[in-house]
Amino acid sequence: MSSSSYYVPEQSRWPILASVALFLLAYGAGTLLNALSAEQGGGLGLVLLLAGALMMGLILVGWFGNVIHESRGGLYSAQMDRSFRWGMSWFIFSEVMFFAAFFGALFYVRVLAVPWLGGEGDKGVSQMLWPDFVAQWPLMITPDAERFPGPAAVISPWHIPLLNTCLLVTSSFTLTLAHKALLRDARMQVRRWLFVTIVLGVVFIGFQAYEYAEAYHELGLTLQAGVYGATFFILTGFHGLHVTLGTLMLMIILGRIVVGHFDSRQHFGFEAVAWYWHFVDVVWIGLFLFVYVL
Amino acid sequence: MSTLDTTLHADAHEHHGPAKGMGRWLFTTNHKDIGSMYLWFSLLMFFVGGCMALMIRAELFQPGLQLIEPGFFNQMTTMHGLIMVFGAVMPAFVGLANWMVPMMIGAPDMALPRMNNWSFWILPFAFAMLISTLFMEGGAPNFGWTFYAPLSTTYAPPSVTYFIFAIHMMGISSIMGAINIIATILNMRAPGMTMMKLPLFCWTWLITAFLLIAVMPVLAGVVTMMLMDIHFGTSFFDAGGGGDPVLFQHVFWFFGHPEVYIMILPAFGIISQIIPTFARKRLFGYASMVYATASIAVLSFLVWAHHMFTVGIPLAGELFFMYATMLIAVPTGVKVFNWVATMFRGSMTFETPMLFALAFVVLFTIGGFSGLMLAIAPVDFQYHDTYFVVAHFHYVLVPGAIFSIMAGVYYWLPKWTGHMLDERMGKLHFWLSFIGVNITFFPMHFIGLAGMPRRIPDYALQFADFNMVASIGAFLFGLSQLIFLWNVIACVRGGRKAEARAWEGAEGLEWEIPSPAPYHTFATPPQLPESLR
Numbered sequence: 001m002s003s004s005s006y007y008v009p010e011q012s013r014w015p016i017l018a019s020v021a022l023f024l025l026a027y028g029a030g031t032l033l034n035a036l037s038a039e040q041g042g043g044l045g046l047v048l049l050l051a052g053a054l055m056m057g058l059i060l061v062g063w064f065g066n067v068i069h070e071s072r073g074g075l076y077s078a079q080m081d082r083s084f085r086w087g088m089s090w091f092i093f094s095e096v097m098f099f100a101a102f103f104g105a106l107f108y109v110r111v112l113a114v115p116w117l118g119g120e121g122d123k124g125v126s127q128m129l130w131p132d133f134v135a136q137w138p139l140m141i142t143p144d145a146e147r148f149p150g151p152a153a154v155i156s157p158w159h160i161p162l163l164n165t166c167l168l169v170t171s172s173f174t175l176t177l178a179h180k181a182l183l184r185d186a187r188m189q190v191r192r193w194l195f196v197t198i199v200l201g202v203v204f205i206g207f208q209a210y211e212y213a214e215a216y217h218e219l220g221l222t223l224q225a226g227v228y229g230a231t232f233f234i235l236t237g238f239h240g241l242h243v244t245l246g247t248l249m250l251m252i253i254l255g256r257i258v259v260g261h262f263d264s265r266q267h268f269g270f271e272a273v274a275w276y277w278h279f280v281d282v283v284w285i286g287l288f289l290f291v292y293v294l
Numbered sequence: 295m296s297t298l299d300t301t302l303h304a305d306a307h308e309h310h311g312p313a314k315g316m317g318r319w320l321f322t323t324n325h326k327d328i329g330s331m332y333l334w335f336s337l338l339m340f341f342v343g344g345c346m347a348l349m350i351r352a353e354l355f356q357p358g359l360q361l362i363e364p365g366f367f368n369q370m371t372t373m374h375g376l377i378m379v380f381g382a383v384m385p386a387f388v389g390l391a392n393w394m395v396p397m398m399i400g401a402p403d404m405a406l407p408r409m410n411n412w413s414f415w416i417l418p419f420a421f422a423m424l425i426s427t428l429f430m431e432g433g434a435p436n437f438g439w440t441f442y443a444p445l446s447t448t449y450a451p452p453s454v455t456y457f458i459f460a461i462h463m464m465g466i467s468s469i470m471g472a473i474n475i476i477a478t479i480l481n482m483r484a485p486g487m488t489m490m491k492l493p494l495f496c497w498t499w500l501i502t503a504f505l506l507i508a509v510m511p512v513l514a515g516v517v518t519m520m521l522m523d524i525h526f527g528t529s530f531f532d533a534g535g536g537g538d539p540v541l542f543q544h545v546f547w548f549f550g551h552p553e554v555y556i557m558i559l560p561a562f563g564i565i566s567q568i569i570p571t572f573a574r575k576r577l578f579g580y581a582s583m584v585y586a587t588a589s590i591a592v593l594s595f596l597v598w599a600h601h602m603f604t605v606g607i608p609l610a611g612e613l614f615f616m617y618a619t620m621l622i623a624v625p626t627g628v629k630v631f632n633w634v635a636t637m638f639r640g641s642m643t644f645e646t647p648m649l650f651a652l653a654f655v656v657l658f659t660i661g662g663f664s665g666l667m668l669a670i671a672p673v674d675f676q677y678h679d680t681y682f683v684v685a686h687f688h689y690v691l692v693p694g695a696i697f698s699i700m701a702g703v704y705y706w707l708p709k710w711t712g713h714m715l716d717e718r719m720g721k722l723h724f725w726l727s728f729i730g731v732n733i734t735f736f737p738m739h740f741i742g743l744a745g746m747p748r749r750i751p752d753y754a755l756q757f758a759d760f761n762m763v764a765s766i767g768a769f770l771f772g773l774s775q776l777i778f779l780w781n782v783i784a785c786v787r788g789g790r791k792a793e794a795r796a797w798e799g800a801e802g803l804e805w806e807i808p809s810p811a812p813y814h815t816f817a818t819p820p821q822l823p824e825s826l827r
């Protein structure tokens with residue numbers, strides 16, 4: 001393939017199939033949630049959702065399989081590689097903005113909405129609604145404690161969260177070591193460091209699950225516990241999902257290393273996953289500071 | 295192995311035509327096919343949303359409740375707004391970008407062709423789901439296109455869940471489309487096409503794509519918080535749990551204001567291509583156009599609360615957002631100045647695309663001025679949620695965004711189809727639209743200033759005359775769009791043969807290739823034409 005012509009793939013069946021799968025996922029999820037909220041049980045919605053998820057999984061395997069195949073067939077020029085790099089970078093930027101929305105919501109309620117409800121500041125007049133409400137953060141007693149019973153306690157940052165911070169920061173380092181090893185074509189070391197990274201990720205997820213269980217069963221920190229619980233779970237929850245996805249992707253990369261993919265010159269798939277992992281790590285630092293510590 | 299074989303094989307004879315049958319459209323990776331699908335889809339949505347608008351205007355023809363239930367009226371205003379914004383205007387611009395960006399920069403296709411197909415095909419499914427809510431128990435979403443909480447949470451019909459997922463799907467589609475456009479423009483320009491030689495349509499789209507990637511995820515975030523409030527008992531937008539309905543508005547408008555620029559920046563680009571062609575002069579102030587576009591984009595992140603002056607924000611906020619909003623008028627003014635200066639002493643002719651472009655310049659400016667009036671916080675206390683706001687945004691969106699899309703379609707149709715438009719029919723469409731749009735929306739300024747609230751199916755008697763006028767204008771405008779449909783179909787099917795440079799004064803790579811453009815263009819990077827070197 002000469003570098004002056006750009007590889008434009010032939011027709012592909014994956015996108016339209018993926019649209020159908022996405023539709024099934026969305027329609028199924030909607031139907032399921034509505035049925036659950038109306039207390040009617042899952043039924044059709046659940047079936048559609050699972051069908052969509054299964055279909056989407058298969059499509060992703062097939063589609064990425066295609067791309068890997070083409071890449072290894074030498075169809076991709078350096079220019080193509082740059083397109084992938086731009087694509088991945090902007091995708092990560094979109095993820096940053098997704099988290100920014102939730103961080104923004106957290107700052108807004110902490111700095112403005114809750115104090116106003118407690119009668120402080122510019123818009124303190126809104127205290128008329130709940131004259132006894134006292135502003136505090138973490139919000140242990142909500143204005144309407146009957147509908148939103150506040151948590152009994154919140155999670156201490158210096159136990160599991162601190163440990164988790166160490167785990168994730170370390171995992172970013174080990175991943176970088178793996179990358180360095182790949183650049184030297186030291187494949188055994190790549191495997192070793194990738195494996196360590198994955199283990200760190202899995203342990204993180206385990207701790208996070210344990211923390212959630214504790215929050216629900218012992219602290220009364222739930223989704224319904226007022227806006228502290230809401231912001232806590234939406235931020236840590238979406239972060240946890242991203243770590244899970246990242247770990248899965250790392251596993252796939254490890255698998256590809258094992259079967260002999262990637263070398264010191266060509267390994268964009270590896271790098272893309274590494275970027276994603278570092279991004280997830282940075283989000284966690286933000287979480288640790290603003291959700292747990294401060 | 296088979297895929298690789300076929301692709302390598304196909305590579306040997308690059309210049310083959312499109313596949314046969316439905317498969318061509320379902321599986322295509324060709325930017326021209328995908329561009330056409332986007333444009334046809336958007337036209338369909340334009341008519342669907344248009345029918346809803348006409349239902350609204352029919353109900354408002356006279357005071358009192360005559361034709362439709364108030365609840366259904368609310369569903370119509372909501373669906374009209376959503377369909378026009380996400381289904382008509384945005385996909386039309388993406389369609390134009392698909393067709394034109396690769397040809398303008400000398401690329402063989404979009405950077406990520408399969409993802410390009412996916413971006414498009416998500417849309418019909420998303421809108422099928424959104425429109426299906428009309429037939430659900432409890433009806434379609436009825437809380438306005440801005441879906442403020444708690445109307446859209448506590449008091450929403452069950453169909454809101456499907457609405458949320460439809461928005462998620464549209465967001466995924468937009469983000470992937472935007473990533474593709476950025477990667478294409480940054481990475482696939484022909485040798486010698488430096489950034490400051492980029493056609494303005496590409497520049498404005500590059501910046502629009504950046505805005506899309508920045509704010510569509512925020513929209514996804516806000517609907518996700520709604521979903522949590524509705525189904526999982528969280529209290530983001532419920533003050534009882536320490537949340538705040540006003541939080542909804544902040545997050546929504548942080549998306550929403552950049553969104554309105556997403557709907558106008560590509561329009562600026564189209565107009566900046568057309569006016570130089572028909573004035574037979576270079577664009578005046580190219581570099582200032584680029585910087586103005588970029589500064590509009592940056593400022594658009596700092597003005598969102600001008601939609602919330604009356605909701606109760608601190609005084610410092612009112613002042614900040616008021617001045618920041620007025621600041622946007624400066625780069626916008628630069629643009630209008632440059633268009634006028636381009637025409638100044640040009641040898642102008644007035645073919646259909648130019649007529650639409652001229653109308654754009656004049657009528658968009660009216661919309662900009664009413665925007666400035668609304669930007670003045672104390673004055674907005676009076677105007678907010680009246681028909682004055684409706685007049686403002688319809689002036690920037692209909693004779694603004696929509697006229698620019700029509701101008702672009704008429705301008706590039708010869709390149710797409712190989713046929714020239716029947717100018718008589720084009721002009722007929724233009725004049726009827728121009729008159730219709732003004733009859734519809736100009737009176738809304740007056741009834742708005744006099745205090746008629748928006749989104750209400752009935753009104754006080756003193757507003758009756760102007761409402762009747764507006765409704766007549768709306769039907770005139772709506773029906774004239776059938777001429778547009780006719781013109782496009784006629785142009786696809788036949789007409790005078792178009793030359794490669796279909797318009798005498800047209801410059802740029804896209805006018806160097808034959809009309810109609812071959813199915814594959816620029817398999818190898820082209821030489822830049824004289825005018826660009």
Ligand code: HEM
Nearest residue numbers: 554557558600601623662665666668669678679683687690
């Ligand atoms: C000179 C530039 C502009 C200024 C100063 C401006 C200012 C404003 C202000 C202050 C409002 C809020 C009015 C209220 O709700 O009380 C508003 C509403 C709106 N503007 Fe603009 N605007 C400008 C340009 C645009 C453009 C270019 C578009 C779209 C293409 C646009 C679309 C809208 C829409 C859709 C709304 C109404 C949203 C709703 O409440 O449903 N504006 N504008």
Ligand SMILES: [Cu+2]
Nearest residue numbers: 551554600601
């Ligand atoms: Cu705005």
